[in-house]
Amino acid sequence: MSDEIFPELPGLQWEATKKPVFHTKIMQSVNGRELRASYQAVPTYEIGLSFDFLREWQDKQELQQLESFFIERRGAFDSFLYKFPEDHDYQCEFVGDGNTTQFQLYKTTYSLQIPLSHTEEVINGQANPLMWNQNPHKLMWSTDDTTLMWTVNMSYHITKDGLLTLSMPLAEGQILHVAGTYYYRCRFAEDEQEYTHFMHKLWKAKRVDLIGSLGNKI
Structure with missing residues (x-):
């Protein structure tokens, strides 16, 4: 399992496909009643890519990039990371409880929050511009509460495995908004x-098929 990133090549068609797939065991009795067992909490994805052109010029060796990447992975043997066009940005919101310093990043899909396992790493990010207090009646500071709404020295670390770690816990009711890039684990x-x-x-590649997941089960 490698963390190499699938090359972003300019000849990719807009008709890239993505199909979520679940694995369900279905048993049916003679009277037609079914008993179903789900083997996956989150889907895997069948991803289809087509490239209109792959240049083989001296300074634009896109065919060589794709072919070399495929050979280095030994075909379907090794997995890698893929940034799906226009499906790679996350925006998360976390509310402090006064104790927690580590949060799981997630992708929001309508009403669902899917945990992310592969994110672009950010080290020593400054968290103070991103926080706001959930309680609109609380003052930014007061004589009986010297805790500021945000802390200038607070920093955060986004790990490559989808975790957000703060240098100090958020105060109760504080909200942290964080955004970044995630990847699919593919083969x-x-x-x-x-x-x-x-x-x-x-050259062109009519079809490059990938099997992907937002987790590590590839």
């Missing part, structure tokens, strides 16, 4: 790839 669906040579030093 190639097949042990082979096909490239078509359609013009001088120009």
Whole structure:
């Protein structure tokens, strides 16, 4: 399992596909009644990519990039990270309880929050511009409470495995908003790839299939 990132190549078509897949065991009795067992809490994804062009020029070696990446992974053997176009940004909100300093980052899909296992690492980020107090009636500071609404020295660390760690806990009721980039854990669906040579030093890949997950079960 490697943390190499799938190359971002300019010839990718907009018709990239993503299909969430679950694994459900279904047993049916003679009277038609079903008993179902779910083997996955979160889906895996079948991802399909097509590249209109892959240049083979001296300074634009996109075919070589894709082919080398595939060979280095030994086809479907090794996994890697993939940043899906326009599906790689998270925005999380956490409310302090006065004790917690570590939070699980998540992706919001309508009404669901899916935990993230692969995120772009941020070290020593400054948290103070991102916090705001949930209670609108609390003063920023007062004579009987010298705790500021935000702390200038507070910093945060976003790990590559989807955790947010603060240098000190949020006060009770404080809200922290944090945004960043996440990746899918993927492998190639097949042990082979096909490239078509359609013009001088120009190739295309009609289909590059990946199996992906927001967790580590690939």
